Amino acid sequence: MDELVVEFLTESKEMLDTVENDLIALENDPSQSRQLIPAIFRAVHTVKGTTGFFGFSKLESVAHVAENLLSALRDGVIPLTAERSTLLLRFVDSGRKLLQNIEQCGAEGDFDFSELEERLTAAVSNRADGGAASAALIPATAPAVARPAEAAAVFAPETAVAPVPAQAPVSAPVTIEEEADEAAAPEQRTDAGDGGGGARKGPQSDGTVRVRVEILDKLMNLVGELVLARNELLELTTIHEAEPFQATAQRLSLVTSELQEQVMNARMQPIKGLFNRIPRIVRDVAFKSQKLVTLGMEGENTELDKALLEALADPLTHLVRNSVDHGIETPETRAQLGKPLEGHLLLRANHEGGQVVVEVVDDGAGIDTDKIRRKAVEKGLLSAERAAQLSNREALDIIFLAGFSTAKAVTNISGRGVGMDVVRSNIDRIGGSVELSSTPGQGTNVRINLPLTLAIIPALIVISDEQRFAIPQASVLELLCLGQGGSHSEIEYIHGTPVYRLRGKLLPLVHLNRLLGLDKSGEPAAAREVGATIVVLHANDSKFGLVVDDVLDTVEIVVKPLSRQLKRLAIYSGATIMGDGKVALILDVHALGRRGGLAAGAREHLFAEHAGAVVAEHDEKHAIVLFRGPDDARMAIPLGVVSRLEEIPAKSVQTIGGQSYIQYRNRILPLARINDVVVERRQAPRLADGANENKGPDLVHLVVLADRTRMVGLVVDAILDVSDESLAVRGPSSRGGVVFTALVQDRVTEMLDTEIILGFAGARA
């Protein structure tokens, strides 16, 4: 396509985006009219001018009538009403449709916009009608400073609009207003160049140039090559030890890393582009469902890779729709509940520890976990017993199960959940994760964690049958070496299915060589397992062990796509070139889990695991960790949340601001003390605490608890046992922080609330 036309398309699309955003901002805050209406007018005028120049007459003609309407609005002849605003938004939609068609077929196509044109024209003339039937959104004469309350009032229904009792203003937060101002500014710039067919003059030289995406992609590929060449060179430095060579290689390595970072930066785009689509969605859904919604945005300048941004668009849209449609209550309901009439929806993006976090927060009805539990049991996804054992957090996770969310019944729960499995699988695909938390009656928070980029990732290199494979580090939980002490360090077989006892719980295993059909040796399995390593992986909701011959190293790999013939195998997510120049395949962890036959039972298994229920289903026993707390109290927590039992030297504990930490596996592990977790009925003097710390034992016993994002070390006096107990004889909670008491080994034992302990992780990592 002609480069000029391409530029025209890009520019016109941006113009229409601006028009849309400004219109929505204006609906939210009519006091902006003096700045925004002229800005909208200019944008539409520019679109009209350039389309005329290129001879796209349909777009020109519809832009022309829209411009007429805007001109009248600008001059204050007629007020902007909801109806007129809707018409102008329809113009934006039509314009987009035409542009899309031009992009695809080079012509406008046979769309008919005469009805829209007529209505736009009518909207200019029916001054009396519009002025009298509906109060003006913007008074025709002097633009007033309308308060939100007034705004709600003036959005009265007009005759032609669907019979909605009170149309909802989507009140604008401050951030959008600023956004709108910013958006208006470049309009003024390009305005100078309009009619010149894309010729740009004026203050456009603000230090940026437009670069085609292909060029960036190409650059990224080249940098990938460079990284690979660098890796090869570094491998050579181990052979050739000449000083100058080493130094040069080192410098090259540094420059390469720097270049890699910069090119990655160049591909970064602020999330603003994506966020800007949201006000329109919120407006439309809110109008339709008769809700009042304020939209807030934070961190629109957070940047992430273009490819990720594109992949995020659909899930985010879905979540926003969900929030407005089902999360936020109608104004009447909110009034009854004593909440502000306007629901608040917040989009928030920020960088957190090498990841991008995007959150969708609403203050709506939240999700009733009891209903989810009931539904899950009804659907046969969980046994009633297990459902009851789930923490609220785990119950919320059920929403993401495919079988659960596609069911229509879910809509009855609280409306949430339709397509949530799709949201999760989309995010999974780009290496991210989704978490949901909700307080019934107060709202829901959906949190999406994303990697910064997809092109270069850290990966664990493993060997199976003398061949190297790469596993994305993000999926690796831990590594276990077989054949090293302990009574349960062997792989066991149940009906030929290999399992491993990992901290008292059975971990399903998959042999990589058997899965890939590499195992043709015919050797008995046991002989090959000596010295093998289990890579514990998590995929979707399940956890499994991958048995490999050896583990080499973690390296940064450049992900290269596979040819189509091999993509069909759906077990490799790509390939990469290793330091020695040979190719290694990247394993798709999700596919491994599926191929290993884990998918079916694994999910429920996960819930069992979280709830601390035992794997064996026939006897109702619970795997627990028993330990001794202060005052010789016997306490326990479910084994499922325990990631490790540790003994650490007392002097490695550091205390900052009353909170203790240790350095643990390359991270900072917050410690929780039992006295901080349980709350005494009678507030006992806590003087002893400080003293204890000083003259305590040399070793501190830790129970390390972890869920997907949090990890906390619980300091206990002694670890007593890990065992399966029936917990059938139960008593009420003895004090705060204790879920219930039970007879364990003939002694009363307090079951601690793991959520409270995990809460010590504070801001989630």
Next chain:
Amino acid sequence: MATMSTLSAGGTKSSGAGAIRHYCTFWVESLYLGVESIRVQEVVRHIPTTRVPLAPPAAKGLINLRGQIVLTVDLRTRLGLSPRDETLLPTNVVVQTDDGVVSLLVDDIDDVLDLDDSVFEATPSTLTAHLRALLLGVCKLEKRLLLVLDIDKVSQLED
């Protein structure tokens, strides 16, 4: 192993009787095969391959072609011929197909031939259906027949 460097200069020139096509020719077992040289990216000697478990048998593996990861297809397997003697290192004929760049493993490379379209004929129906499906046609040379491969079909790995 002649004319390796001039392969990419292929193309179609019209002259007298019909169009002249350039064919890159090679041997696989006893078959004399050709690919129009405009489709050939390069010819390289044996490169160590990384096998791809679970892939169709004809997909021999992946090679690193100056940073580009390329799938290799063993023509012996693909054409249903006897497996190659392990001491015989195959040559990579790297071609551009509908499925991207693919490297064909052949026993031996031969000349580039300029052939008039008049010597080209549809594949005789007496050939096995499997082989026929992978050929575009046959060029009648003076001494022997050149089988012209349909590399887009070949690269699909399965019929």
